[in-house]
Amino acid sequence: MPDRYLGQIISKYQVTRLLGSGAFSWVYEAIDQDLEIPVALKILRPEFSGQDVAEARFRREAATAARLRHRNIVTVRDVGQVDGTVFVAMDLHPLTLGRRLALAGRLPEAECIRIGTDVAAALSIAHAGGVIHRDIKPDNILLSTDGEAVVADFGLARALAGAASLSATNQVMGTPHYFSPEQARGQEIDGRSDLYALGITLYRAATGHLPFEGDDWYAVAKHHIETAPAPPRTFAPELSPEFEAVILRLLAKQPEQRYQSATQLLDALGALPGAPLRSVFTPHLGSHTVDAFPAVRGANGRTALVAAMLLLGAAMTWFTLRDRSASTALGGPTLGDSAPLAATPPADTGPIADSALGARIVSLADSTAARTTRSPARDSLRTAAPTRAPRATAARTARLEIVAADSARLYVDNRLVGTGRFSGDFPVGAKLAVRAVIANASTSCSTAVRDTVVTLKAGDRVGVSLPVRGCAVVSYDVTPRDARVTFTSLDGGPSVELRADSARALSLPEGRYEVRIQAPRCVMGTDTLQVAFRADGAPITRRFLLICS
Structure with missing residues (x-):
């Protein structure tokens, strides 16, 4: 069970909260005890520990993300194995796009364009580095505290050239609702498959609907291959025709009819009416930087890949210096300045x-x-x-x-x-x-x-x-373990009731709570608890012992 790691210390990480689970791993919020900061700790599920292929895939994900360094790609901090537990520590981001959509339904066009721009920038780096993500979807797009989209979960990523893949070439992998037609057919894919999945993601974010639904994965895959999507403005008439055209081009059935690279998509998104302004901190990745999907193999492939990455780096540097020079000449911000909206005067400013x-x-x-x-x-x-x-x-x-x-x-x-x-x-x-x-x-x-x-x-x-409020993790030890524990908000918030043996910790919003513990043949116990948000994520610990007959 995932809660087996709650409260434990793995290497230097104290596990505080389960964030999510997948087929091969569990993801927790944890505290790096050396740096005293929260991190996301991804742990290979115990049933796969010791399996060479599973561990190799798990480590490959970490290695892939670690070498693709970019602000829109999740930062890997550590990889290790302790007492048979294989883990990866990454930067912790507060939201996923999936959760954002679950709360909001759909997003304004400007926000969709911003997210699409950030993901396309991440994909341009990955594709230039010879890596296809293969599973772009809202749950794999994190939202940082400053609003940027960060691509995570390179678990299905595969290099375009070099060593043999850990999966068969024609194996169908990914998430069916975000399959490209070539993925659904089990064909060889390139980076344009990632662009199709990004198109599905933007369609979902802008309209609140997936373009294709079905009773099982086969039915959904068949739609990807054969059915034209309804125009996004069918569900969201306020969308601009230009943005709708970008989404529909991303969803073209034939890869040749889509944007041919992530950098080409960046140009298209940057030309939209609601496109975010790029500051001098954001190098422009235009369509002339590098072929995003080089057909490279073997030693020559490695040479071509290195050349492509060097060309990409040179282009990024040139555009950055150009922006810096032009901006400085006209009195604009330089590389040492903050972006125009980053610092805001207080409400009572003159x-x-x-x-x-x-x-x-x-x-x-x-x-x-x-x-x-x-x-x-x-x-x-x-x-x-x-x-x-x-x-x-x-x-x-x-x-x-x-x-x-x-x-x-x-x-x-x-x-x-x-x-x-x-x-x-x-x-x-x-x-x-x-x-x-x-x-x-x-x-x-x-x-x-x-x-x-x-x-x-x-x-x-x-x-x-x-009225936003932070939360704190409350870790508790209750005897007997079959007791029912109720946290009742004294500030008008919702109450939480659970069995003591179902979880050893939970996240509660800031405020005052009455804690009530009840069990058969035991005297009811009560207590009050003040929950205060802590940026370091350190849990509040309580121990309750009931008197029982």
Whole structure:
């Protein structure tokens, strides 16, 4: 059972909470006791320990992710084996896209484009490194505390060239609802299969529906091969035709009809009306960097792969320096500066600072409203150029004010705008996705994220309250083990009741609780508990001993 590791120390990691389980592994939240930070600890299930193929696949996933270093690819911190337990430690991110969609149903177009851009950037690095992910889906896309998408779970990844795969060439692998047609047929695949799966993911995120459903995996796979998807605007008419066209091209049945590389997809997403502005921190990966799917084999293949990666690195450096040079020349941010919206004045900042911030936001919205192909460098300069400030007039803007917990990070259209409180001017008619997140909160903490959508009208002064709360892990030892334990919130929150032998720990939102322990032939025990969020994830421990006859 997965709870066998709860509370245990594996190497230097103290396991605090089960996050999820798969066919081959369990994933936990754990504390790195040396660095005193939370991590995600992935453990190979015991029934596969000692099996050479299973352990090799598990270690290969870690090795693949470790060598594909990019901010949109999960960071592997450690790999090890202790007393027969094989584990991988990775950066912990608070949400998955799957959970985000379970909570929100579907996402605004701008957020979908942002996620698609981040995943495409990760895939461009993986494909240039000769790696196909093979299982792109919402549950394998993590959302970092600053809103970026991070690709995880390279368990099915396979190199395009080099050593023999651990799975047969024609073996059907992946998740059926996100299969590409060539995957469903069990054919040889390349990176365009990942792009198809990303298209399914964006379709689901933008519409709230999967394009293909069925009673079993065979029926779903048959749809991937034979059935044309309903246009996304059938379910979400507010989507732009341009974004719909991108999704439908990703879902083309023939790989030759899709985008031919992840970098080509990046160009297409960057040209959309709702595309995020790229700062000088984000090198532009254009369609001229490198062939994403080189047909390489053997020693010559390794040479070609090294050359491709060197070319990619040179292109990234050139674009970064170009953006830096252009931005510096016109007074924009340099590599040492923060992004335009990263630092926000508090709500009571004087009118000059508020006006300047409002001008930046207005110029951002104006630039995204232009339905033309845009240069990333030009976009970042447009945001920073001081001559744009006079355009933020009272007749064209409305005031948005956000209030949340002091430690909550605040996002407007998936961009970090401040912590705790925010006030700024936005264009009239703007439809804004507003979100508050408790940084470093556990993925199991349902109260750590609150979001809403606000539409602004002329003269509006809209206040939004997002009452987010962090959680803490409560670890308890109850005797007898068949006792029922009830945590009743004294602050109006939900109550939790469970058997002591079903779990040794649980995550509770911040607040005061009455704890009640009952068992047959025992005197009922009661206690009060104050739960306070801790960024380090350290659990609150309690021991209860009932007096029984």
